[in-house]
Amino acid sequence: MLDTSRDPVPAPTDVPPGVPVDAPGEEARGCLYALSQPPLMIFLGVIGCLLLVAAVHDLFVL
Structure with a gap:
């Protein structure tokens, strides 16, 4: 049965095994990074x- 309670659910603090954790030094790559790739620009x-x-x-x- 679905949980229909209206209480706020706290965010889980444990990361399940097998899920990669972002390194703090890595920068998120977005749309501009994807558009800078030569094969995509050729296409x-x-x-x-x-x-x-x-x-x-x-x-x-015509």
Whole structure:
């Protein structure tokens, strides 16, 4: 049965085994780090060029 009590539940202080703990010296990597990766930028560039070619084709050829 679900616990439907309205009492606040304290956050667990124990970390289960097998869960990696963030090192204090490591910085969180976000969106800007992902966008700085060359394979992703090449992929996004190819997709952008394909969209541009399709748009130009629709506007000027059709």
